[in-house]
Amino acid sequence: MNRDDTSPADRELLRHLHDRDLATSAAQLERWRRAGLLPRHARKALGRGRGSSSVLDPRTVEIADVLTRCSGQGKDLRATVLAWYMRAGAPGAHSRRPVPEPPFEPVRDALVWALCRSPVQRLIEQARRARDDTDTDVLYADAEKYLARSPGPFGHPARMREAMLDGGQDIQPPPRTGQRSMVNLIALLGLPQGEVSGESFAQAVTASGALPGADGATLAAAFEQAEQDGTLEHLLHVVQQRDMVAEAETVSPERLARAREAARVLGFCGGLYLMHGLLLPDTPGQQAIRAKIDELGLGEAAITAAQCVNKVIAANVLSFCLDPSFDHLIAQLNEVMMEHMAGVFRLPGEVDSAEDLMVQWLAALRDEAEQ
Numbered sequence: 001m002n003r004d005d006t007s008p009a010d011r012e013l014l015r016h017l018h019d020r021d022l023a024t025s026a027a028q029l030e031r032w033r034r035a036g037l038l039p040r041h042a043r044k045a046l047g048r049g050r051g052s053s054s055v056l057d058p059r060t061v062e063i064a065d066v067l068t069r070c071s072g073q074g075k076d077l078r079a080t081v082l083a084w085y086m087r088a089g090a091p092g093a094h095s096r097r098p099v100p101e102p103p104f105e106p107v108r109d110a111l112v113w114a115l116c117r118s119p120v121q122r123l124i125e126q127a128r129r130a131r132d133d134t135d136t137d138v139l140y141a142d143a144e145k146y147l148a149r150s151p152g153p154f155g156h157p158a159r160m161r162e163a164m165l166d167g168g169q170d171i172q173p174p175p176r177t178g179q180r181s182m183v184n185l186i187a188l189l190g191l192p193q194g195e196v197s198g199e200s201f202a203q204a205v206t207a208s209g210a211l212p213g214a215d216g217a218t219l220a221a222a223f224e225q226a227e228q229d230g231t232l233e234h235l236l237h238v239v240q241q242r243d244m245v246a247e248a249e250t251v252s253p254e255r256l257a258r259a260r261e262a263a264r265v266l267g268f269c270g271g272l273y274l275m276h277g278l279l280l281p282d283t284p285g286q287q288a289i290r291a292k293i294d295e296l297g298l299g300e301a302a303i304t305a306a307q308c309v310n311k312v313i314a315a316n317v318l319s320f321c322l323d324p325s326f327d328h329l330i331a332q333l334n335e336v337m338m339e340h341m342a343g344v345f346r347l348p349g350e351v352d353s354a355e356d357l358m359v360q361w362l363a364a365l366r367d368e369a370e371q
Helices: 007-018 026-034 058-070 077-087 105-118 119-129 134-150 155-167 177-190 200-209 216-229 230-240 243-252 253-275 282-294 299-305 309-321 324-343 354-370
Strands: 042-045 052-055
Touching: 007 026, 007 052, 007 058, 026 058, 058 077, 077 105, 077 309, 105 243, 105 253, 105 309, 119 134, 119 243, 155 253, 200 216, 200 243, 230 282, 243 309, 253 282, 253 299, 253 309, 253 324, 282 299, 282 324, 299 309, 309 324
Parallel strands: none
Antiparallel strands: 042 052
């Protein structure tokens, strides 16, 4: 689009974005419109046969704002949509007004696209296609390649904190036992039901952390009982048939919005969990939230949710939170978070110390960097 073709409303929109230190182009605005993401301007009659002119809606400014912030050179538009969806409803970066919701169909399409690109989803599909030992060996080999390329898991924040406070102690990366256990679980999901024992399945589920809040012994006993009752094959069939992509293709706006809210709760708590490891001064509010995370077995899920800037991670976390079986866990975590929110960033005995806490944190990080 040439500048001469740019409507007065688009020129005004670009000026608003420029005032917010955001740079985009009239051509990009038009691409967003063609994708159904940016509304077209309303027209206002000028009267007396003078035609009409385009009128800028303030909501369009906020939509263009979030699209610009979520976009990047070479970034797939579906990744932009997913990033926008994760921000929607939260205060905007500039105006502090709530970020508008994107249209739902592009969101659902973006979620399906991101899930299909997920290495974990690809491994699950590969496991389901496995027919013999050779296929299973190839699955494990491909999984090892994926683990070699992927970043390792975060260490437990408490151990990270201890290492940093120890004055120079190296922070050893934790073993990939959880990730490898997840691979074992994926492989078991692909095996014929008659070849999977209740004990092996319970061990894989417990070790992988795929079922937060589950007690290993209780789970093993339940699977063993199901095996004795002859209901294990039906149970495994239900688990094996869960299709995250199919669920995403048919999810309702209301259900996905609930999953997003759950992901935000997890992400906030996961961020606190990580900041504790990075020497954030501790408070009773933080302690209560960390204790609940540990009690529910949601540590890895919370830390993963804190990284939702990545499209595949965001899609996986949303899919995780779509499972109704996790609703009660998120509700418990949210209850504790709301109860202790006022004291999360306030040091005991001080009336208004959130700023002091941040100052102390920066000082601690500075001291650590200088050691």
